[in-house]
Each structure stands twice: as C-alpha cells, then as structure tokens.
Amino acid sequence: MEEIIKIEGGHPLRGTVRISGSKNSTVALIPACVLANEPVTIYGVPNISDVESLKVLLEELDVDVKQCDEETLYIDPSQMNNKPMVSQAVSKLRASYYFMGALLGKFGHVEIKMPGGCYLGPRPIDLHLKGFEALGATVQYTKGCYILDAKELVGTNIFLDISSVGATINIMMAAVYAKGRTVIENAAREPEIIDIATLLNKMGARIHGMGTSTLTIDGVERLGGCMHEIIPDRIEASTYLIIAAAMADTMRIENIIPQHVEAITMKLKEIGIQMKVESDAIEVYKTEGPLKPTDILTKPYPGFATDVQQPFTALLTRAQGQSVVTETIYTERFKHCYELNKMGADIDVRVPSSFINGNTPLTGTSVTATDLRCGACLVIAALMAEGVTEIHDVYHIDRGYEDLDGKLKSLGAVLWREEVE
Ligand SMILES: CC(=O)N[C@H]1[C@@H](OP(=O)(O)OP(=O)(O)OC[C@H]2O[C@@H](n3ccc(=O)[nH]c3=O)[C@H](O)[C@@H]2O)O[C@H](CO)[C@@H](O)[C@@H]1O
Numbered sequence: 001m002e003e004i005i006k007i008e009g010g011h012p013l014r015g016t017v018r019i020s021g022s023k024n025s026t027v028a029l030i031p032a033c034v035l036a037n038e039p040v041t042i043y044g045v046p047n048i049s050d051v052e053s054l055k056v057l058l059e060e061l062d063v064d065v066k067q068c069d070e071e072t073l074y075i076d077p078s079q080m081n082n083k084p085m086v087s088q089a090v091s092k093l094r095a096s097y098y099f100m101g102a103l104l105g106k107f108g109h110v111e112i113k114m115p116g117g118c119y120l121g122p123r124p125i126d127l128h129l130k131g132f133e134a135l136g137a138t139v140q141y142t143k144g145c146y147i148l149d150a151k152e153l154v155g156t157n158i159f160l161d162i163s164s165v166g167a168t169i170n171i172m173m174a175a176v177y178a179k180g181r182t183v184i185e186n187a188a189r190e191p192e193i194i195d196i197a198t199l200l201n202k203m204g205a206r207i208h209g210m211g212t213s214t215l216t217i218d219g220v221e222r223l224g225g226c227m228h229e230i231i232p233d234r235i236e237a238s239t240y241l242i243i244a245a246a247m248a249d250t251m252r253i254e255n256i257i258p259q260h261v262e263a264i265t266m267k268l269k270e271i272g273i274q275m276k277v278e279s280d281a282i283e284v285y286k287t288e289g290p291l292k293p294t295d296i297l298t299k300p301y302p303g304f305a306t307d308v309q310q311p312f313t314a315l316l317t318r319a320q321g322q323s324v325v326t327e328t329i330y331t332e333r334f335k336h337c338y339e340l341n342k343m344g345a346d347i348d349v350r351v352p353s354s355f356i357n358g359n360t361p362l363t364g365t366s367v368t369a370t371d372l373r374c375g376a377c378l379v380i381a382a383l384m385a386e387g388v389t390e391i392h393d394v395y396h397i398d399r400g401y402e403d404l405d406g407k408l409k410s411l412g413a414v415l416w417r418e419e420v421e
C-alpha cells in the first residue's frame with residue numbers, strides 16, 4: 001500500500017502559518033549532540049520523518065533520547081556506544097553522514113554505510129573525506145561501508161574546492177576535539193552552519209568566524225551539555241511565501257528571519273508580488289494583474305537557494321512570458337519540470353537551465369514527488385490547478401515539511417491522504 005496526497009486546486013488561501021525549526025539545521029544538530037558528554041536539550045525540533053530516522057540512529061548508538069514535548073528533544077549521549085551504523089535508517093536520509101564527523105571527532109573511529117536522501121544528480125562526499133584525511137584520519141570503503149580511523153586528529157588548514165554545506169559541518173564536527181587549530185577556508189556560509197557552530201560553542205567548543213568563509217576551530221578536551229533553540233526553516237518559509245504568492249488573499253507567515261529569505265522575497269517582488277516585511281513575519285497580499293517573468297540563478301547563501309528553485313518554478317508557470325532558471329549547484333535538479341508539464345506547463349529543460357514558458361493554466365492529474373522540493377513544487381502546482389491532483393511518493397515531502405496537511409488546511413486548502421495499491 002502507498003500513501004498519496006490528493007489536492008483539490010483553485011481555493012483561495014488566507015490566514016496565518018507558523019514556520020517550524022529548520023530541517024537542515026536539525027539534521028546536523030542531532031548528530032552534533034553526540035559530541036557532548038552530558039545531556040543536550042534542543043527546542044523547536046520539527047516533526048518530520050528525517051528526525052524520526054535520526055532518533056532511531058541515536059537509539060542504535062545507546063544514546064538516551066526523550067521527546068519532552070512536541071518540539072523539544074532531550075539527548076543524553078553520556079552512556080553511548082560507538083557501533084557500526086549499518087541499519088536501514090542510515091539510508092533514509094542524507095544527513096546520516098553527519099555521524100561521520102561526530103563519531104570520528106569523539107571516538108576516532110566510525111563505520112557507516114552510504115547515506116540516502118534526495119537524488120539531485122550525483123552527490124559526492126569527496127570533500128568531507130579529504131577533510132577527515134587532512135585531520136589525520138584514514139578512509140576505507142568496503143562493501144558499501146565507510147570505515148574511518150584516527151589515532152589522533154590534529155588541526156590543520158583545509159581549503160574546500162567547493163563551499164559545501166555538508167563538508168563544512170562534517171569537518172567542523174570532526175575538528176572540535178582535534179589537537180590545535182583547524183582552519184576551513186572557502187567554508188559554506190549558510191545560516192544552518194552558524195546554528196550548528198553556535199550549539200557546539202554552547203557545549204564548550206571554540207569555533208570562530210561562522211557566517212564567513214573562514215572558520216577557525218580550536219580543539220578542546222571536553223564538551224558539556226547545553227540548551228539550544230533551532231533557527232526557523234528558511235526553505236519552508238520560502239515555500240509558504242510562494243504558496244501565498246500563488247493563492248493567497250492575504251497570508252501571514254510567522255517565525256521567519258527575513259534576512260534568510262531575502263533572495264526569495266526580492267524575486268517575488270520583482271515578479272509583482274506585494275508584501276510587508278516585519279522583524280519576524282511577512283505578510284503577502286493578493287496580486288492584482290499578471291505576474292512578470294524572471295531569471296533565477298541558484299547560488300550558495302546568500303544567493304537564491306537551489307532548494308527553492310523547484311517550488312518557485314510552479315509559480316513561474318503563471319508569469320506572462322518566458323522565465324529561465326539556471327542551476328549552478330545541482331545541474332540535474334529538474335525532475336519537477338517533467339511533472340509540471342504533465343499538469344499542462346510548458347517547460348523546456350536544457351541542463352543546466354529550465355525555460356518556463358508561462359501563462360499556462362495547470363490541470364490536476366497524477367504526478368510523482370521525485371524528491372523533497374519537487375514535492376513542494378507539485379503541492380503548489382496542485383493548489384493552483386483546476387481539479388484534483390494526486391501526488392505519489394509523498395514520503396519525500398514528509399522528510400522535510402512539518403504538518404504540511406494541517407498547515408495548508410488551516411489556510412483553507414482542500415487536501416486529503418489516501419492509501420492506494
Ligand atoms: C541536509 C542539508 O543541509 N542539505 C542541503 C545541503 O546538501 P549538501 O550538504 O549535500 O550540499 P553541498 O553544499 O555539500 O553541495 C554543494 C555542491 O557541492 C558538491 N559537493 C559536495 C560535497 C562534496 O564532497 N563534493 C562535492 O562535489 C555537490 O555535488 C553540490 O554540487 O546543501 C544543499 C545545497 O545548498 C541543499 O540543496 C540541501 O538541502
């Protein structure tokens with residue numbers, strides 16, 4: 001049996017939606033907690049399936065995990081055991097690879113199988129491994145498993161060829177207990193990296209320069225417990241901004257850091273969306289008149305996030321003219337375009353760009369969420385479409401959007417889930 005989402009499109013949306021804690025922060029913060037020797041409490045944890053998979057992984061390592069309330073997680077790693085990470089849960093998400101840095105940093109040894117996550121074209125982890133090697137670890141790959149070993153990790157200078165989010169976080173975690181100073185040059189500057197470094201510093205790490213492209217980590221001997229509140233999810237926030245732009249009379253999006261979504265709000269304004277930006281909320285108003293087409297170039301933060309180009313494409317099918325989306329991060333991240341075309345869009349994909357010939361009304365049909373943000377794109381398209389859209393492989397969506405159904409229903413959307421053969 002498979003669960004699908006059905007959405008009846010065309011209903012105007014109004015009301016207030018609250019953004020959850022950041023998925024991409026949470027999935028790194030949870031593995032980072034095992035570096036401590038005392039309990040850590042994290043607030044604002046989103047209720048998504050990636051978190052459920054990480055809780056399973058923690059339990060497999062004998063970490064004491066308690067869900068204190070809906071969004072508070074208590075993680076006590078003081079009695080944990082370092083075991084091979086080979087269960088199914090590892091393959092359910094990409095971020096299980098953060099246990100590489102965390103366990104290598106804490107125990108000098110880790111055995112873990114290949115991570116899972118969204119297929120967006122090839123997603124190598126060579127920069128993570130080169131960073132671990134530079135710190136003094138050996139890396140072996142046998143029978144689908146990485147085995148990393150280090151008698152001692154020693155701080156060094158590491159230049160990342162690409163400012164990879166995952167490699168920056170993983171190397172930072174491996175380096176917190178290393179002897180001496182590690183400097184990561186061309187480090188990623190995403191807000192999630194600042195969040196992880198902030199947690200580690202609260203635990204007693206000495207990390208400087210977060211939010212810049214040079215991160216300095218001075219090794220320490222012990223990390224203790226702390227409490228930490230996760231930043232709001234800028235990708236979920238962007239998704240609801242686009243939903244509002246597509247379907248709202250008036251929609252208020254709360255628990256937002258406006259600076260984190262500035263590349264998106266600038267684009268929305270450029271195509272003709274009106275909004276009011278407050279310190280921690282954004283109100284979006286009904287658009288009168290046609291939307292203008294635009295060109296989007298995905299870039300690392302603070303540029304236009306690759307995770308948002310897919311949902312944004314759904315909105316661009318309504319623009320009067322041709323828009324071009326060019327991917328510089330994952331050049332094959334265009335599967336959503338083929339699904340949108342099934343709904344009546346006219347999108348031509350010529351890697352690394354998609355050419356969206358707008359002003360095409362969308363009609364509900366059967367489509368597949370090939371990855372998480374393709375799923376978000378199809379939800380937006382379905383809300384805009386005439387008739388009922390059925391979305392398959394919704395487990396991708398559930399990896400990253402807390403209570404999508406509940407939040408949309410509270411805004412006036414008509415959707416439901418069904419079990420099908
Ligand atoms: C859990 C999480 O936070 N996921 C996000 C993270 O993924 P993730 O951390 O996997 O993405 P990276 O920033 O590492 O990837 C950026 C680019 O670097 C390349 N690369 C990366 C590592 C490496 O060792 N070698 C290499 O060549 C990748 O193929 C890609 O082209 O950042 C992506 C880019 O913002 C987002 O789409 C994902 O939502």
Ligand SMILES: C=C(OP(=O)(O)O)C(=O)O
Pocket residue numbers: 024093094095116117118120307372373400
């Ligand atoms: C690609 C994404 O996630 P992951 O890296 O966890 O696969 C995403 O959040 O859009």
